[in-house]
Amino acid sequence: MENSHGKNLSFLLLGTLFVSTSGVLGKYIALPAEAIIFCRAILATIFIFIFCKIKKIDLKIKSRADFISFIISGFFMTAHWVTYFIALKLSNVALGMLSIYTFPVITAFLEPFFSKQKLNPVHVFLAVIVLIGVYILVPDFSLENDHLKGILFGIFSAFCYALRNLTIKKHVKEYDGSMLMLHQMVVVAVLLIPTLFFSDFTNLQSQIPLLILVALLTTSIGHTMMVHSLKHFSVATASIISSVQPIFGIIIAYLFVNEIPSFNTFIGGGLILSTVIIESIRSKK
Template sequence: MQKNLHLRNILELNLAMLLISTSGALGRYIDMPVPVIIGFRALFAGVLLYLYCRWKKISFRTGSKDRPTIILSGVLMGLHWVTYFYALKLSNVAIGMLSIFIYPVITALLEPVLLKTKFQKVHLLLALLVLVGIYFLVPDLDFSNSYTKAVLLGVLSALCYSLRNIIMKTKVGNYNGSVLMWYQLVVVTFCLIPFLLFMDSSGIKNQWLPTLTLALLTTAIGHTLFLASFKRFSITTASIISSVQPVYGIIIGIIFLGEIPVLSTIIGGLLILTSVIIESIRTYK
């Protein structure tokens, strides 16, 4: 019985990863300014999650002491999405997704500091392996190069995502995952309303379907399932299992956008994913 439950939890987490991985191809495909894309993404997903919570009669009540943490997690989530989508626009699905997937190693390094868990020296070696992987992703150290900018933005996105996941770990056991995700979407929407008003958002007339897909599959369902997994796995474990996401994303990019990664990207990606797989095996044992 316990094995069946564990298998179900693993399958749900992998489904979440498959859905979230659609963000790479959709981020490249949707032709609007990045803050506008993320603003509409958060707005649409927020409406969908609100209707779902009302249908399920899930309480939206939160404790006053938890609200600052939830608001901060929303700000970090918004920064993660914006920097990630800029990385996608400046490069391709492979570079964009692989560069943010240093976040499991960042999480492994930050979790002992922020949550006072035991620090493990092997994480320093894994971090070094990730840095070598990033070296292969970056063509050179020329900051005028769009791929270099993309990787740097991807690293910043990974840091924001790691911090968001760690601080949400302390709250996810007290609330429904859909409600926590909804509050974060509200924060992101409010932060990006000025961009929706003052930047060119007319493209939504022709881009509403892929934007709605991004909001429903990637955000409302995918991120809610991932957030719910924090109840069953440690943040580091959930992050590490999610390493399959770039693989899904690159395959989707090849099928729908015809973006085939070059050899250096494949080498860098393999090094990053190797560090993640090593940690995954260690955590499982």
């Protein structure tokens, strides 16, 4: 059992590492947020579809209720991604990624409405620690400050991400994780078709290598692994453990684009990371 837990935890953390590449890629792809997400969804659809065909994964949706649920989940995923990338553009990789990790707080409070689980006092405590960490990250509480705007967009993105995870959780035992991600990518792509008419795709050709990376590493591999992990962890537990993502993101940003985090980022990030360690140990039970 312990080995199984370790394997599942490693799988979740590896998926989190891949998803962490979204910070650097989202910040530095020279396209508007909605254009990046549209291209990302199209490319990810192709990659995941090929994988599903090779693995002979059943892609059929079993009921109309599931079909509607997939659309709702895809809508939340679209809103989450677009607002997250706006947050990255307004602030920086560290603040953008750390602000989105208010979503464990939101998940902990919302999960009892989506399942039979009761509100766990420990999750509330850990959620408060995450909130304190985010508070420390905020440089200046002024709406004229782009960093604060980025953090607010990040928090709204977190709310959408929590709702997406909670709506898709009920399907993970009945459907393959890759199949769920494929249908989500189709919904995202369809919802963002209007971007073809109003967004700026001038730099598209030069940005294709980075778009392929964000579609393959971050989305097709990372997000699929994280959806798969919901078979073994509650949404709240998976959310809190994956709060290590901003730490990975900050390290990646430092190594590849020399973005040096501030002292407050270290303190706030340290608090967020502490919740990951605590929940990783607790989730063994």
